[in-house]
Amino acid sequence: xxxxxxxxxxxxxxxxxxxxxxxxxxxxxxxxxxxxxxxxxxxxxxxxxxxxxxxxxxxxxxxxxxxxxxxxxxxxxxxxxxxxxxxxxxxxxxxxxxxxxxxxxxxxxxxxxxxxxxxxxxxxxxxxxxxxxxxxxxxxxxxxxxxxxxxxxxxxxxxxxxxxxxxxxxxxxxxxxxxxxxxxxxxxxxxxxxxxxxxxxxxxxxxxxxxxxxxxxxxxxxxxxxxxxxxxxxxxxxxxxxxxxxxxxxxxxxxx
Numbered sequence: 070x071x072x073x074x075x076x077x078x079x080x081x082x083x084x085x086x087x088x089x090x091x092x093x094x095x096x097x098x099x100x101x102x103x104x105x106x107x108x109x110x111x112x113x114x115x116x117x118x119x120x121x122x123x124x125x126x127x128x129x130x131x132x133x134x135x136x137x138x139x140x141x142x143x144x145x146x147x148x149x150x151x152x153x154x155x156x157x158x159x160x161x162x163x164x165x166x167x168x169x170x171x172x173x174x175x176x177x178x179x180x181x182x183x184x185x186x187x188x189x190x191x192x193x194x195x196x197x198x199x200x201x202x203x204x205x206x207x208x209x210x211x212x213x214x215x216x217x218x219x220x221x222x223x224x225x226x227x228x229x230x231x232x233x234x235x236x237x238x239x240x241x242x243x244x245x246x247x248x249x250x251x252x253x254x255x256x257x258x259x260x261x262x263x264x265x266x267x268x269x270x271x272x273x274x275x276x277x278x279x280x281x282x283x284x285x286x287x288x289x290x291x292x293x294x295x296x297x298x299x300x301x302x303x304x305x306x307x308x309x310x311x312x313x314x315x316x317x318x319x320x321x322x323x324x325x
Contacts, residue, residue, distance in 0.1 A: 072179045077187040080161075084191060089157050096153050097199040100146040101206025105214060108139040136215040137289060140223070143207050144230065144286040150203065151234050154196060155241065159254040161188055162245035172325050182317045185242065189313065192238045200231050225295050226285030229302070233282040236305050237262065239312035246319040279305045 084090050165171040171184065204227050211217050220226075237258065244257030269278040281301035287293040 073183040073187060076174065076179055076183060077190055080187050080191040081194075084195065090195065093154060093157060093195065093199050094202070097150055097203040098206060100143075100150050101203040102210070104142040104146060104207040105139040105210035107142050108134050109214060134215075136211040136217050136219050139207060139211050139215070140220050140289055141286060143204070144226075147200070147203070147230050148283070150199065151237060154199065154234070155237065155255070155258060158192060158195070159241065159245075159258070160251035161192065162242075163248060163250050163254060166249055166325060169325075175325070181321045185246070185313075185317045185320050188245075189238065189242050189316075192241070193235060196234050196238060197231070200227075200234060220289040221291050222288040222295055225298075226288040229282040229285040229288075229298055232302065232305060233279060236279050236282075236309050236312075239309040239316070243312045243316040243319070246316045246323060276300060277304055279308065 174184070175181065208217060217223065240258045240261050241254060244254045244261075248254045248257055265278055266280055269275040269280045275281055276297065277300050279301065281298060282305060284293070285298075288295065288298075
């Protein structure tokens with residue numbers, strides 16, 4: 070446990086020294102502020118554009134802004150935040166393959182599985198802090214300007230997107246134990262996600278797929294129920310555990 074704790078602490082310090090924490094923090098703070106800002110400015114923007122739109126034969130009616138519009142922006146922006154997260158963290162394993170620093174740690178008694186556990190813990194922790202910080206900023210602004218109670222199942226719908234991010238992290242971990250560079254990790258992660266999206270397009274299959282968790286906004290409008298996501302959450306949990314365990318097995322046999 071001491072070696073796991075020490076290596077996890079080292080990983081956190083690496084994240085801080087590389088400024089990845091700072092960059093991700095800025096990105097998610099900006100998104101958190103943008104969500105209510107875009108909703109607040111939408112009527113003003115359409116008012117400014119009304120004359121030019123009228124000349125084109127488009128009449129703009131009165132636009133009602135509420136918390137739901139801001140939460141819609143939240144669910145639109147989170148995918149971009151997740152993409153930024155993956156891009157910045159894709160080399161968390163591979164940079165050490167290339168520098169050879171892992172070999173030194175392993176020769177000092179660090180267990181291979183602890184390497185995977187420590188790096189996964191750091192990724193999950195970082196994603197959790199960034200996601201819920203963005204959520205919190207949006208929530209506070211929405212509560213100040215409007216009323217968050219208008220959004221149904223807000224916490225559960227947000228949890229679904231957070232959990233989707235955890236699934237993405239597990240794909241990254243598995244890809245990192247297989248690939249030798251960051252490009253390979255990105256290709257592996259993107260390939261799996263793209264494949265799942267294609268499969269989810271098959272009728273009556275989408276509700277079983279991990280991508281179902283990205284449709285959580287429909288919960289806030291009452292268009293769907295939490296029970297509609299039960300199977301997808303269970304499937305995502307099982308697949309995430311399988312990816313994580315497989316990653317440990319692969320890494321235990323990997324030549325460094």
